[in-house]
Structures are given as C-alpha cells and as structure tokens.
Amino acid sequence: SQQGEEDPQALxxxxxxxxxxxxxxxxxxxxxxxxxxxxxxxxVHLILIRSNEREKHSGRLRVTLDTxxxxxxxxxxxxRAADTASYFCATASNTGKLIFGQxxxxxVKP
Amino acid sequence: xxxxxxxxxxxVTEKGKDVELRCDPISGHTALYWYRQSLGQGLEFLIYFQxxxxxxxxxxxxxxxxAERTGGSVSTLTIQRTQQEDSAVYLxxxxxxxxxxxxxxxxxxGTRLLVL
Numbered sequence: 650s651q652q653g654e655e656d657p658q659a660l661x662x663x664x665x666x667x668x669x670x671x672x673x674x675x676x677x678x679x680x681x682x683x684x685x686x687x688x689x690x691x692x693v694h695l696i697l698i699r700s701n702e703r704e705k706h707s708g709r710l711r712v713t714l715d716t717x718x719x720x721x722x723x724x725x726x727x728x729r730a731a732d733t734a735s736y737f738c739a740t741a742s743n744t745g746k747l748i749f750g751q752x753x754x755x756x757v758k759p
Numbered sequence: 760x761x762x763x764x765x766x767x768x769x770x771v772t773e774k775g776k777d778v779e780l781r782c783d784p785i786s787g788h789t790a791l792y793w794y795r796q797s798l799g800q801g802l803e804f805l806i807y808f809q810x811x812x813x814x815x816x817x818x819x820x821x822x823x824x825x826a827e828r829t830g831g832s833v834s835t836l837t838i839q840r841t842q843q844e845d846s847a848v849y850l851x852x853x854x855x856x857x858x859x860x861x862x863x864x865x866x867x868x869g870t871r872l873l874v875l
Contacts, residue, residue: 680861691763691850691866699861737802744815745790745854745862749802 655738655750663758668725670753672738673718679741681714681721686735686752695723695736730759761785763867765851771873772841780836780870784853791834792854792864793818793826797847805849808834841874848872 655672662668674681680699684692698705698714698721705712711724725732735754739747764783772778784791793805795818804818808828819825823841828834838845848871852864 684866690848691868692852693866694863697861697863739802741861744807744809745864746792746804746807746815746818747794747802747852747864748804751801 655736655753657753658751659754659756661756661758662728664728664730666728666757668728668732668755668757670723670736670755672721672723672750674721674738674740674750675719676740678716679743681712682739682741682747683710683712683721683723684737684739684749686737692737725755728755728757730757733757763851763853763865765849765867765870767870768868769871769873771875773875774843775840777837777839778841778872780838780849780872782834782836782851782853782867784832784834784851785865786832788853788855788865789831790854790856790862790864791828792852793834793836794850794852795847796850796869797844800847802850805836838872841872843874846872846874 680697682697683695686692696707696712698712709726714721735752737752738750766781791808796802806826807815810831811828823839826836848869850869852866854862854864
C-alpha cells in the first residue's frame with residue numbers, strides 16, 4: 650500500500666531553476682526519507698529527516714518536514730540535467746520496511 | 760566494496776512458468792528487503808530478512824511468492840505459476856545492521872520481469 654501522495658506527479662524545468670516536490674503521509678513516523686530513481690531501476694538514498702527535525706540540508710538538497718500536517722518537501726536548487734529522475738518519499742517501519750509515495754518525475758531541460 | 764547486485768537483469772517468461780530472482784547484498788549487511796515496482800501499484804514492500812529469517816513477509820501478494828536467504832547473504836525470490844500481473848521490476852535492498860527505520864537501504868538495479 651502507498652503511504653501517501655506526492656505532487657506534482659511530473660515536473661519540467663530549465664537547468665538552473667529550483668525544483669520543489671511535496672509528499673504527504675498518513676501515519677505517525679520515526680523519520681522520512683527521499684530516494685531518487687534513474688531510468689526505472691535502482692533507487693539511491695538522498696536524505697533522511699527525523700521526526701523531531703524541521704529542516705535538513707545536503708548539498709543542493711533541502712528537505713522540510715511538518716509533522717502536524719504530515720507533509721514533507723524536497724527542494725533541489727540550481728538544478729542540472731543530471732537531476733532528471735523520479736523522486737520518491739518513503740517512511741520506514743520499526744523493521745525498516747519502506748512505504749513509498751507515488752513519486753514525482755522531474756525533467757530538467759538543458 | 761561492490762553494491763547490491765541482482766540477476767538476471769531482465770527475465771521474460773510464459774504465464775504458468777516458475778521464475779527465480781537472485782539478490783546478492785552488500786557484504787556484511789544483515790538486513791535484506793525485497794520490493795516490487797509496477798505501473799499500477801507503484802513501489803511495494805514484499806519481504807524483510809534479518810539474517811536468514813524473515814520476520815516480516817506481510818507484503819508477499821500470494822502463496823505463489825516465496826523467498827529464502829542462505830548463509831546470511833544471497834537471497835532468492837521465487838514466483839511459481841507466474842501470472843501477467845506479476846510483471847514488474849523486482850528490487851532488492853540491504854542495510855548494515857538490524858534493519859530499522861534509521862538505516863539507509865542500498866538498492867540493487869532490479870530485475871525486470873515480463874510475463875507473456
């Protein structure tokens with residue numbers, strides 16, 4: 650079962666612009682994670698934000714978490730063509746089982 | 760060291776046949792997960808191994824699906840009497856220690872299964 654909704658489902662921007670993706674979830678969480686997937690194959694872990702954190706940065710990535718609204722956002726600044734991929738948020742159970750959102754497909758045009 | 764590897768990369772089979780999908784986790788990773796990604800259902804959890812035991816099999820969609828792990832390393836996902844709705848990309852992931860919500864999972868490239 651899917652954890653929640655991500656929006657937009659698809660996003661197309663020019664290189665250099667910022668990209669913002671949103672994720673909502675349904676249950677209480679320990680943390681929320683973001684993954685990237687290229688070409689429909691393996692996922693790469695990007696960043697993890699804990700439930701007691703509100704914002705986290707990693708390079709050009711900025712993640713926010715609002716537990717009162719059960720939502721998170723991923724911001725990619727100064728996007729590059731290589732950022733073209735699908736992005737998924739996921740919450741983890743105590744055993745680590747990941748429950749994924751629907752994903753946002755990002756296209757960055759050179 | 761090497762990442763998570765999966766084989767085969769692609770598998771085409773006929774409806775009703777059995778298939779085996781293999782996952783080699785990162786050496787030393789004790790937790791191993793199988794997920795499935797299909798157009799209609801998105802990314803879904805299938806099963807979790809801690810060592811050779813599977814404390815969470817809740818995602819296996821039917822009794823045609825089974826998995827095992829031997830030597831705390833390689834895992835095999837078996838689908839018996841495949842159906843067209845089994846067509847999907849099957850992803851394996853491993854993490855270092857006991858699993859858990861704080862652990863980073865490292866994913867393999869997946870096996871793309873097509874059932875004709």
